[in-house]
Amino acid sequence: MSLLSARNIRFARGxxxxxxxxxxxxxxxxxxxxxxxxxxxKSTLLSVMAGLLKADGAVALDDxxxxxxxxxxxxxxxxxxxxxxTCHWPLxxxxxxxxxxxxxxxxxxxxxxxxxxxxxxxxxxxxxxxFAERSVTSLSGGERARVMLARxxxxxxxxxxxxxxxxxLDPYHQLQVMELLAGLAAGGMAVVVVLHDLTLALRHCTxxxxxxxAGKVAADTAPADLxxxxxxGRVYGIELLRGGHEGAPFALPxxxxxxxxxx
Amino acid sequence: xxAVTHARLAAPAKVPVHIALLILFPCLLLASFLIGPAxxxxxxxxxxLFSGQGSPAALIALEIRLPRALLGALVGAGLxxxxxxxxxxxxxxxxxxxxxxxxxxxxxxxxxxxxxGLSATVPLALPVAGMLGxxxxxxxxxxxxxxxxxxxxxILAGLAVQTLAGSLTSLALxxxxxxxxxxxxxxxxxxxxxxxxxDHLLVSAPFILAGILVLAGSGRALDALGLGERxxxxxGVDLNRLRWRIIIxxxxxxxAAVAVTGSIGFVGLVVPHxxxxxxxxxxxxLLWPSALAGACLLLAADILVRLLPxxxxxxxxxxxxLIGAPFFFHLLLKTRERMR
Numbered sequence: 001m002s003l004l005s006a007r008n009i010r011f012a013r014g015x016x017x018x019x020x021x022x023x024x025x026x027x028x029x030x031x032x033x034x035x036x037x038x039x040x041x042k043s044t045l046l047s048v049m050a051g052l053l054k055a056d057g058a059v060a061l062d063d064x065x066x067x068x069x070x071x072x073x074x075x076x077x078x079x080x081x082x083x084x085x086t087c088h089w090p091l092x093x094x095x096x097x098x099x100x101x102x103x104x105x106x107x108x109x110x111x112x113x114x115x116x117x118x119x120x121x122x123x124x125x126x127x128x129x130x131f132a133e134r135s136v137t138s139l140s141g142g143e144r145a146r147v148m149l150a151r152x153x154x155x156x157x158x159x160x161x162x163x164x165x166x167x168x169l170d171p172y173h174q175l176q177v178m179e180l181l182a183g184l185a186a187g188g189m190a191v192v193v194v195l196h197d198l199t200l201a202l203r204h205c206t207x208x209x210x211x212x213x214a215g216k217v218a219a220d221t222a223p224a225d226l227x228x229x230x231x232x233g234r235v236y237g238i239e240l241l242r243g244g245h246e247g248a249p250f251a252l253p254x255x256x257x258x259x260x261x262x263x
Numbered sequence: 264x265x266a267v268t269h270a271r272l273a274a275p276a277k278v279p280v281h282i283a284l285l286i287l288f289p290c291l292l293l294a295s296f297l298i299g300p301a302x303x304x305x306x307x308x309x310x311x312l313f314s315g316q317g318s319p320a321a322l323i324a325l326e327i328r329l330p331r332a333l334l335g336a337l338v339g340a341g342l343x344x345x346x347x348x349x350x351x352x353x354x355x356x357x358x359x360x361x362x363x364x365x366x367x368x369x370x371x372x373x374x375x376x377x378x379x380g381l382s383a384t385v386p387l388a389l390p391v392a393g394m395l396g397x398x399x400x401x402x403x404x405x406x407x408x409x410x411x412x413x414x415x416x417x418i419l420a421g422l423a424v425q426t427l428a429g430s431l432t433s434l435a436l437x438x439x440x441x442x443x444x445x446x447x448x449x450x451x452x453x454x455x456x457x458x459x460x461x462d463h464l465l466v467s468a469p470f471i472l473a474g475i476l477v478l479a480g481s482g483r484a485l486d487a488l489g490l491g492e493r494x495x496x497x498x499g500v501d502l503n504r505l506r507w508r509i510i511i512x513x514x515x516x517x518x519a520a521v522a523v524t525g526s527i528g529f530v531g532l533v534v535p536h537x538x539x540x541x542x543x544x545x546x547x548x549l550l551w552p553s554a555l556a557g558a559c560l561l562l563a564a565d566i567l568v569r570l571l572p573x574x575x576x577x578x579x580x581x582x583x584x585l586i587g588a589p590f591f592f593h594l595l596l597k598t599r600e601r602m603r
Contacts, residue, residue, distance in 0.1 A: 052496045075499030082497075088354040088489045089544040102487055102498045135544075151490070155498070 001063075002027045003190045004078070004159050006049050009057035011041070011215075018044050019055065020215040026159065026192050031185035033205035034194045036218075037236055040211040042194045043083055046161050049192065050080040061159075075103035079157030083164050083194070085148035090135040093147050097123055100154030119154050125180055126150035127173075142169045149177065159190040166200060178204040198240075199250055202227065210235055224249050233257070280541045284555040288336070291562040295332040298569055299323070330464040331456050335565045336558040337464075338456075338524050341471040341516035343557020344550060346531030347538075348478040351485035351546030352509045353414055356539065359532035360517040363421035363510060364400045367428040369521035370452060371435075372396020377448050378435045389451075390466050390522040397518025400424050401510060412506065414492075454525035454580030456565050467519040474516025475554060481508050482547030489546060527580045529587035530557050537590060560586065 005025030011018045018041040026032045034042045047053040051066045051074055059066040061077060087096055101115045123129045126146040131139060136147055149165050166174045182204045185191045195201040201208055202223045212218040212235045219231040226232060227249050233240050241254040297305045303320050308328065311321030345360040360366055376382045376392035407420035439445035484505045487495035496502055535553045542548040564582040571577060
């Protein structure tokens with residue numbers, strides 16, 4: 001059963017279609033990678049699915065139209081990690097992660113035992129506990145990205161929508177974040193993650209949804225099948241170097257195709 | 264690790280600032296009540312306060328000193344709270360209440376009441392005209408910025424309203440019917456708590472208090488907004504509601520304050536700025552301390568006004584500026600050191 005589904009989403013900006021009849025659904029236990037060239041509408045689709053952007057079409061959360069949900073209830077179900085998320089004030093890391101509990105806060109304040117446990121767990125999962133007392137604005141970009149992911153996870157969402165959570169991270173922490181997301185999905189969370197790194201996407205996602213530049217879904221299938229279909233190379237306009245390691249397929253962007261060969 | 268987390272959450276940092284403000288505030292309130300041009304012994308004033316009408320001391324206590332002290336505290340609290348809320352909302356430490364046109368439009372309303380001679384003939388015409396001015400400005404900003412206004416549109420609309428109100432105020436000063444009116448307008452613009460009565464208190468207090476409460480309720484949403492508008496939206500914050508909450512709260516608190524005291528600058532800018540670091544930089548934790556510190560600053564300035572042996576009583580807006588600016592210099596130098 002899908003927890004969050006978008007059907008026939010259409011969205012245009014300045015007369016140019018960004019999304020043109022897109023379907024995407026995600027269920028518990030899935031880690032769906034949302035991939036595609038720049039400007040294909042990946043972030044737009046994520047915003048629409050998070051209820052932050054109104055578009056034509058239908059989005060349903062737990063089989064109920066998203067717009068019928070109360071804001072607070074929706075915020076408890078869906079965690080959203082903005083691309084390049086940052087904090088305007090030099091709060092301590094722990095304060096930032098604590099803000100993630102906002103959707104659960106009682107009107108009269110105070111942090112309950114459940115809040116503290118969720119905050120500590122999220123900080124541990126994202127490996128930011130050692131920065132707890134440091135100001136978030138004093139961290140490096142990669143460290144800050146992990147803090148922001150911890151903020152989103154502290155809310156204990158059933159669904160996580162993450163926009164390029166691995167961008168700007170070193171390989172070690174890229175793998176750490178992707179292993180974390182895959183692990184959360186294996187534990188029953190529904191994850192949709194926008195990625196630019198095809199190697200990470202192919203290796204860690206259970207399904208890949210490929211958007212093309214016309215804002216349509218070019219493919220929505222298992223990573224190995226997507227690789228076999230050749231759609232990746234066509235949509236990105238590149239030649240891929242394919243291989244396998246430990247029984248899993250991988251692909252490296254090798255060279256650009258001449259523009260007329262591009263899909 | 265977990266133990267550390269628990270300790271931090273159980274005991275929020277920097278409690279002493281709140282306590283210091285809570286001690287300082289009643290002391291200043293009492294001092295403001297006891298100090299004045301008429302040299303009445305403190306004991307007579309205090310017994311007059313509780314015994315009711317009758318003696319001259321009781322009259323001074325109830326009709327002059329009490330409204331002045333309470334009004335000073337309320338106006339300062341309103342300015343401090345509005346400054347903290349606006350800096351949080353605009354995510355800019357240099358924002359202040361005048362940015363969305365609340366103070367200049369309230370000033371314009373009051374100045375027009377002086378210009379047309381209403382203030383001399385109709386009781387309370389001045390504060391009421393001031394509040395009407397602020398309310399009109401709010402409607403104008405709402406119309407200009409539109410329903411789904413961004414922060415930038417809000418600032419631009421506020422700036423437009425502020426410019427218009429400022430120009431019209433200057434026009435009134437320029438075309439003042441006689442030199443006396445011009446002087447009255449100019450002095451009024453400098454801000455003062457002198458000769459404010461219980462009527463002034465009663466006409467403005469409900470609005471200032473309502474404004475303070477409206478703004479105080481925005482703390483959590485302001486915290487979330489610090490993570491960006493989209494993230495705040497995903498955390499359940501209704502951004503439209505928050506924006507109107509900030510505008511309405513500011514216009515109520517600042518508009519009503521300016522309507523009875525005249526323009527008092529710097530409080531809304533400097534107070535939140537001074538407290539930001541000691542409250543851990545979190546917008547929600549800055550709100551009430553800023554209100555308290557604003558009240559303290561205004562009371563202190565109003566005490567100073569009455570103590571300084573000048574020919575003409577110094578105007579409050581002048582003194583808050585003179586107190587506030589050196590603090591600001593100090594803060595800038597400290598910030599520069601940290602940035603090195």
